Each structure stands twice: as structure tokens, then as C-alpha cells.
Amino acid sequence: MASRNSYNESDFLQPSHWRRNIWNLIIYLMLIMGSLMFILPLFWALSSSFKSDYQVMQYPPQWIPSPLRWQNYPEALTYVPFWRFALNTLFIAAMAILGNLLSCTIIAYGFARLRAPGKNFFFILMLSTMMLVEPVRIIPLYIEFNKLGWIDSYLPLIVPAFFGSPFYIFLLRQFFMNIPIELEEAALIDGANRLQILWKVIVPLSKPALAAVAIFNFQGVWNDFLYPLVFLHKQSNYTIALGLNFFRSTYTVHWGYLMAASIVALLPMVIIFFIAQRYFIQGITFTGIKG
Amino acid sequence: MNSTSIKTSLRIPRLNLRQREAILFYLCISPWLIGFVLFYLGPIIASFYFSLTEWDLLTSPQFVGMDNYVRLFTRDALALKSFKVTLVYTLVYVPLDMIFGLSLALLLNQKLRGIGVFRTVYYLPSVLSGVAYVVMWMWMFNPQYGLINTLLKYAGIQGPRWLLDPKWALSALIIMSLWGVGRSMIIFLAGLQDIPTVLYEVAEIDGANRWNKFWKVTLPLLTPSLLFNLIFGIILTFQTFTNAFVATNGGPLDSTLFYVLYLYRKAFEHLQMGYASAMAWVLFLIVLACTLVIFLTSGKWVFYRSIGE
Secondary structure (H helix, E strand, O other): OHHHHHOOHHHHOOHHHHHHHHHHHHHHHHHHHHHHHHHHHHHHHHHHOOOOHHHHOOOOOOOOOOOOOOOHHHHHHHHOOHHHHHHHHHHHHHHHHHHHHHHHHHHHHHHHHOOOOOHHHHHHHHHHHOOOOOHHHHHHHHHHHHHOOOOOOOHHHHHHHHHOOHHHHHHHHHHHHOOOHHHHHHHHHOOOOHHHHHHHHHHHHOHHHHHHHHHHHHHHHHHOOHHHHHHOOOHHHOOHHHHHHHHHHHOOOOHHHHHHHHHHHHHHHHHHHHHOHHHHHHHHHHHOOOO | OHHHHHHHHHHOOOOOHHHHHHHHHHHHHHHHHHHHHHHHHHHHHHHHHHHOEEOOOOOOOEEOOOHHHHHHHHHOHHHHHHHHHHHHHHHHHHHHHHHHHHHHHHHHOOOOOOHHHHHHHHHHHHHOOOHHHHHHHHHHOOOOOOHHHHHHHHOOOOOOOHHHOOOOHHHHHHHHHHOOOHHHHHHHHHHHHOOOHHHHHHHHHOOOOHHHHHHHHHHHHHHHHHHHHHHHHHHHHHOOOHHHHHHOOOOOOOOOOOHHHHHHHHHHHOOOHHHHHHHHHHHHHHHHHHHHHHHHHHHHHOOOOOOOO
């Protein structure tokens, strides 16, 4: 409080405050210039998505195209069945999120609260799988799923989620450990079993962490390319990433269409990011990665 | 009736609370344990077996011993090239990512009005990985009409052909990936916000200036974040695939033929499952060795604050 009171106008004119203001001004300038560099690619893509083939090639470029060619969107999205691809991806994401939320909650509860010999060993083993090089798994997984007749179905992208994912387990475990154990002890005394505790005490208190898992999982599925590329072949099964790649390889010269399709593919993540930004940040804080 | 049930219950050893808790623990983690065997351990072992065979998926695998490894190390110039591309990319990209990530985090850690808006702007691109991200950047790098060469033209510079020029393609991919620097930035930022302000106050009393405070307080306390970004940066860049597959497909003149891209071709285009598995195992061991070396030397440079502070 005292420091706030001393921050009055006469102080403002003192040399130390001048120096601080100049320092702040420099930082603001650097931040604004940097932001431009980070925003420009998105702005350029958005601007190009409203341009005709002719407008795209103009120099100097029109930053805000006139006329705005809205038709790029409906035209690009019907060249290939984009909505189909989007629905496919949403279905995979929904199932994977369901699987991960169910399995990771239970697994993380075990790691957070129950004591057993061998627990540390398995915990470290689980963490070490996060550092595994994916290509070492992809060939045997392809052969395994091929034997099961799962290639060209969504099962290879969904079923593993029901067995948990190390990062999400870790994230939830860190969060569960911070829930006061007294709450559970009280429920135990009231005669609740572990499953009831998990469902009635832990889950309601862990909504931010569960939301973070769902969002990270959605991001992973939406952006994933290698696994769908290996496991899905028929065009009707394509995810949005495969569809966009197919579109790119067929219509490279029509940059207006290509940018319209890319904007549509980017949009869900941008929207989720703005709605749920704090969960992205919290997700990192929960895991205590910060050290 | 009654006596038999007592007898049977006597035969089953009574579990005490600790044993019951242990059984419950293994029940809880059993999905992960099963998944670990099915999707991690099994595939890794299978992959090693495949690496000792020649297999096109159509006929049954032929055991060939270490042939695939010998071929990989002695007779496959393209594999060596792909390893070099990946190594150069990792050695340039990872340090740049950490320097930019840390610099941005330091800027964004200032207590200024509206800083949240800037954090959002810098972090946003890093959640947008994938094909759309790459396609957008292919347009940015378009030699005639792309934004980068347009801006260079304003400045009177004739820009390179970027992704179409063997000398520039890898640099273009590095610039493309650096747009996602927010991922490491946010980890540094979380680390910065965890440093107690008391330490800076103490340093100020001792007469430290900004420079000293950075080197003597900030950087040592950020070493856990540095370690994390270093290890995950290396693991991720060694596995670079999507960006190269979509943007250049390895070209021009194999200048962006990443190791995993070559591995993918061998496996799923040439159907050489055995050879590709050998490539995967070599990558697995290289990354494992790098990670272990970094971990083992980290005791010398990573500074953990004592617990209970």
C-alpha cells in the first residue's frame, strides 16, 4: 500500500521514473514488432483466402482484397468433401477424449493416492515412454492393426486412448496430489468406497485438469498427421489433416482456395485457444514442468 | 453350511489393508499396464525382431541377421544424407528455439499493462501445428507472390526461392518451425514466474544490475526449464516428419530428406519393413543416448531449488 501511495506525479518526474518509462517504452516497441511478425502469417493467409487467382499475383499486394472473393470458401470446401473430413476428425477426437478421460482418471488416481510395492518403478517407466521415439512403434503397430483387420478404420486411432496416455496421466496425477487428502478421508469414514470417492470427490474438484486433458487431446487429434496417414487409406475416411494434404497436392496453383481451406482447418484450434486459453497454460502449470 | 463357509474363508489368506490397497493400485493402473505391453513394449521388441529380417509384408519375413544394419551404415548414402539433414536441423533449430523462447519469455514476464494480449499473440501459433500450418507457410515462402519475398521486394532485395532452392529449403523449414516457439516460451515463462521476487530484492540490495540479476539469479533458477526444453526439443526434432513431408517431400535434391521421412518411404512406399525397422532402432538408440547423456551431465548445470523453500 505504501508503495502505491508514493507513486504520485512528483515521483513521475524523477530521473529513476524517467528511466523506467523509457525502459517500458522500449519493451512495448519490441513486443509490438514481435507481435506483428507472429500475426502477419495468419493475416496474410486470411487475406489471400479472399483473393481470386488474379488478385493473388498482384504486386504490390492488396492487404485487404477488393473485391472480397467470398466464393473461395464454398468452392474450396466442395472440391473435396471437407465437411466429411471435419466430421471424421471430430468423431475420432470425441472417442479418444472419452477414452483418455475414463482411463487416465483411474490410472492417475492409482498413482496419486494408493500405496503399493513397485509403484515408483511403474511411474518412472510410464514417464519414460513419453520420451519414446514414435517411429520405432509405428511399423509394428501397423502390422498389429493389420492382423486385426483394423487398417482403414478409426480403431487404431481410438482404441489406444482407452489404455491411457502418459502425459495426461502425469498431468492428472500431479493435480490429484494437490487435492487435500482430508476430503477423501471424510468420505471414507462416511462409508464411501474408492470408486465413489473418485467420482464424487476427485472428479468434481478436478474439472480444470480434466478440461486441460480434453483440450490437449483434441489438439493432438486435430493436428495429427503421421498416424492417420499410415492407418487410413480410403478418402472417405480421411481426417482434416489428410484431406488438406490431398487438396494441397491436387490444387497447388489455386492459392486462394488453398488458403480458404487452411483457414477452415486452423479455425477450430484458434477458437478453442481463445475460449480455453487458461487451460493450456494451467495444463503446463499442473505438471510442474516449470521446475 | 456355516462351518464350510468358515473353512473356505480360512483357507484364503486374509488380506490386510496394505495388501488390499496394493491390489487396488494394480487394478487402477491395469489399463495402462495392458496398453504398455500392447502398444509400447510389444511393438519395441517386435520392431527389433523385424530389423533382423527382410520383409515386404506380402511374403513371410526372412531372417537376415545384422544385414540391414550393415547396409544402413555402409551402403546407403541416402540414409547417411538423411541423418545429416536431421542432425543439422536439430543442431540449429533447438538452440534457436531456446534462445527465442527465453527472450520472449523474459519480455513477457514484465509487469506491464496489456501484457496478457501479447502472451496470447506469441503463444497462439504453437497450438496450430499440422498440415494447415505448413500449407500456410508454403504460401508465405512462395518465391513470386509469397509475403516474405514481397516484403523483401519492398526493401529492394530479390528473395531466394526458399523451399524450391536446395540451399535455402532447410532454413525455410527452420523459420517455419520457429513460428511455434510459443511452446518453449510458455515453459520458460512458467519457470520465470516461479522465481521468488525476494531473490531479486536481495540481489538489488547487494548492488546487482539487470545484467547481474539475469546471470546470477534468473538463469540458474531457469535451468530445470532449460533442461526440459532441451530434451523435448531434441526428441521432437529428431522425429521431424509432417513439415518436410508436406512442404518439400524431402526435396529439392534431398536437401530436406529427414531421417523419419526416409524411414517412412522405406516402410510404406518401398515396403522394406525390415530395413525401416533397423532405421527406427538406430534412431531410438541415438535419441536414448542423447537423452541419457544430457540427464547424466545435468547434475552439473541444472540447479534445483531445495524443497521446503
